[in-house]
Amino acid sequence: MILKVKQTFSAAHRLMKHSGLCQNFHGHSWQFVCSFSGKPDCGTGMIADFSKVKAMIETQVRRHLDHASILSKQDPLVHFIHNMSLKMIQIDGEPTCENLVQWIWKKIEDGLVQSGAGKTLKLESIQLWESNSSSVLFEGPDEKPKSK
Ligand SMILES: [Zn+2]
Secondary structure (H helix, E strand, O other), X not given: OEEEEEEEEEEEEOOOOOOOHHHOOEEEEEEEEEEEEOOOOOOOOOOOOHHHHHHHHHHHHHHHHOOEEEEEOOOOXXXXXXHOXXXXXXXXXXXXXXXXXXXXXXXXXXXXXXXXHHHOOEEEEEEEEEEOOEEEEEOOOOOOXXXX
């Protein structure tokens, strides 16, 4: 059975290497859906308590990203944002949907280990939406390339 939790956050980013509008600093109302596999417990009837899963995601991911600037470590804006003491996340590579979903994946994997929830939940995928029409689906670092 798959348990899914959807979260939202607002954040700004820019893609330095993009040749179009996305090279400009701009914001999105992002959404992501984390899918975990597990078996319902005989006693509780639940795979996991939704509130505990959401609390873990809040601690590991959402509170860091919400109203943050998400920038490449190479972006010159990093120094400006840092000097202004504004909220910022620096990631390796361009802060694309594809790279950000992998950052989120690592944080949630860490959260599963730290909270002990990893004993009953396995992270299967994360879908990150940058807009209502654009998203990426990440199925983990070992995901197999899909045939065309
Ligand atoms: Zn964007």
